[in-house]
């Protein structure tokens with residue numbers, strides 16, 4: 495995927511102002527390609543995220559024989575082949591940097607009558623896959639991994655899968671979705687129970703494509719033996735991308751920024767709740783609906799933030815927002831405590847270690863714990879901070895650069911294109927001081 499090395503220089507810009515719309519939701523874009531591909535008929539996707547992660551998923555379905563046209567940027571026309579119409583691939587399927595891509599595809603491919611191999615980049619190749627392999631094997635799938643349950647995943651043809659009643663050991667929408675997608679191909683009922691409700695896009699989208707499914711927060715039930723029918727998908731703007739602007743505009747004095755039509759699925763907006771507890775001034779305007787998902791405009795104005803104990807119940811609802819939250823905490827008044835977030839250690843990087851090290855290099859006071867950190871707010875100075883190729887850490891450090899007393903050189907930022915292509919230009923247009931090194 496991203497091969498060219500890219501470093502950024504972030505420094506004080508101007509107060510963030512104006513209006514902007516961030517790109518389409520990554521989770522929804524992955525799922526829209528997958529379900530359209532195995533539906534019957536032609537689906538139209540609007541607002542598709544043109545990120546490397548989601549483009550990798552689209553490229554994989556092309557390898558599986560699905561025609562996918564891109565009539566214009568952020569549009570995809572997917573010529574679905576039906577549940578049993580995918581073709582055996584001639585080469586490995588490269589998920590790039592995307593855990594979502596690999597884990598959901600493992601479930602979907604477990605039900606096919608051909609073998610396939612899922613590979614990923616260096617970061618994805620270190621991420622745990624046993625969490626999907628184990629329930630899929632219990633359903634009758636035949637999957638091999640590298641030692642330690644790591645990618646690549648070799649998925650063999652197995653006779654019909656069996657439904658399962660599965661209680662997730664960790665709150666993970668990816669594991670839930672892998673099991674549900676395998677459940678489409680399974681005999682009988684597949685039921686998934688979660689220790690804490692996670693994003694329900696797979697469930698909502700299966701229903702939109704006409705698959706009978708019952709779901710409520712924390713539980714989903716479906717049976718095999720139905721069909722998906724092509725539909726139109728309108729992807730809302732990604733809350734996780736909007737998050738960087740919510741934090742930056744809260745921190746930079748004088749800011750007053752409007753983020754348009756942000757996806758507000760309650761399983762995604764934990765950061766909003768956490769920032770409000772810290773004293774942020776964020777107003778929801780024009781609430782509406784887009785493609786069955788709640789959306790709203792978010793107006794964010796500078797406010798003085800104070801440290802909080804982040805309620806553990808919020809953690810799954812803001813799981814991708816901790817790098818940005820750490821920046822807010824490092825610049826807030828007082829102490830912020832994060833607990834119950836051990837999952838952060840198995841994302842694109844160990845986000846507790848990498849975010850803490852990056853901010854410490856700028857003078858932040860952070861004490862790590864196995865499942866979180868204690869961050870005491872203060873001032874930041876300039877310096878060099880390494881994102882270790884983690885897109886969300888890179889963008890979070892760019893926020894830190896707006897507030898630091900000197901310029902911040904951020905290493906290894908090319909992977910921002912996996913989830914938020916064009917972040918740097920959009921951020922500059924809003925007032926960020928940010929340039930290529």
Ligand SMILES: O=C(O)C1=C[C@@H](OP(=O)(O)O)[C@@H](O)[C@H](O)C1
Nearest residue numbers: 521594665666667668669813814
């Ligand atoms: O289902 C999804 O689209 C995602 C689920 C989360 O991962 P986990 O399921 O591992 O928590 C999240 O971190 C990831 O960015 C996207």
Ligand SMILES: C=C(OP(=O)(O)O)C(=O)O
Nearest residue numbers: 591592593594595814841
């Ligand atoms: C964890 C993330 O994504 P994925 O698991 O799909 O790599 C993310 O985008 O922050």
